[in-house]
Amino acid sequence: MATHPAIPDRLMELARAQAGVLLWDQIRHCGLSERTVHRLVHDGFWTRLARGVYLTHCLAPDWLSLAWAGYFVAGDEAAIGGQAALKLAHIIDDADLPIPIVLPHTSPHRVSTSWWSFTRTRVPFRTMGDLPRLRTERAIIDLCAADPDRSAHWVTLAAGSRKASVQRMREELDAMPQCAARRQLSELLADAGTGIHSPLELVYLRDVERAHGMAPGRRQVRSGSYIRDVYYDEGLIVELDGRTGHEGVGAFRDMDRDNYHTMQGRPTLRYGWEQCHGTPCRTFREVAEMRHSLGWTGDIKRCRRCR
Incomplete structure (x- = not known):
């Protein structure tokens, strides 16, 4: 059986x-030789993920390990983007492979793989986090620009998470004058700025209130x-019930809230997708x-x- 070479504690902490x-x-900075690294890989203790990038165990790399490795492959000027940036920000739970990685347009070309998708951009970007990722607002605008049909989902998700600012999303959009969905996104951000936190709330605003000339509620x-x-x-x-967060424990929380409002003498109407999207006129009436009764x-x- 091969003997595991000694690894400096500070290297394993890193x-x-x-x-x-x-x-x-x-x-190398921690004093391990190239020969020792070669032995670690050859004997199955470590795994080589890419040129100069190593995983310090022999198991399959998990998502976060691949994100770190992709950043190292791309270089110091890169950032994790797209849905992966939202996962790192704890806004969504899952993000698929390949992991999108954004680089300045002056960076050398990188070949995308099943693990990483490299994209160069002329629009300046700022990063955050120990594993550098795009700011949430920039990641949201990039996702909307790539798939305008999903814009309402991404913008309201970010606004509802309270981890993104509508104003900063506007600023990111302003920095992208060539964005094909610019007008649609501008209107969406204007609505999100009123406190819209879900696609269902957006449908209620547009199809129930605004379409019938009713001044929006607070x-x-x-x-x-x-x-x-x-x-x-x-x-x-x-109350607008899009199901997410309204099942299981969430359903009991809804009951407690409705009961509280009833005890305060404030009637509550509750609507879902079918009432707001399918029959908005009846819902408005x-x-x-x-x-009127109030x-x-x-x-x-x-x-x-x-x-």
């Missing part, structure tokens, strides 16, 4: 901080220890009628979909 991945320059209003999705000054509360004097207007 490896633990980098998901088990080390760069050759780091290894968003994300605190009531005791609860947050109301939409609150109208007459005392009506509208219900909201308008309830507001003293609202606004008009009920017809939209192009009303029958």
Whole structure:
């Protein structure tokens, strides 16, 4: 059986901080010779992931190890981008391979693999984190530009996470004048700035309130220890249930919140995707009628979909 060569403690501490991945320059700086590294790989103690990039065990690399390795392959000016950046920011739980890695346009070309997708950009970017990643706002705008049909999902997810600023997303968009979906994104960010935190809340704003000429209610209003999705000054509360966060323990939390509001004398209407997207006109009429019963004097207007 092969004997494991001695590894300096400071090198293993560095490896633990980098998901088990080390760069050759780091290894050499800690006094380990090229011959020793070759032996570690040959005897199956370490794994070579790329030229000059090593995994300090023989198991399959996990996602985070591959992210570190991809950054080392790309170089110091690179950043983890796309959904991978959101995973590192703890906004989403999963991100697929290949891991997107962004480089300045002046960087040497890198060949993409099944593990990493390298992209060069002329738009300057800033990084954050020990494993450098794009700022959340830049990653969101990049995702929206790549797939405009998913823009509402990404923007509202970021806004709802409270880990991204709508204003900074606007600034990132302003720095990308060639963005094909610029107008759509500008309108979306304007709506997100009113407190929209989910695609369902966006549909309610656009198809239920705005389409029928109803002034929007206030968003994300605190009531005791609860947050109301939409609150109208007459005392009506509208809760929007897109299922995510409204199942299991979340469902009981919804019950507690509704009961609390009822005890406070504030009626609550609850709507989901079918009511807001499928039958927005009926939903508007219900909201308008309830507001009228509470003293609202606004008009009920017809939209192009009303029958």
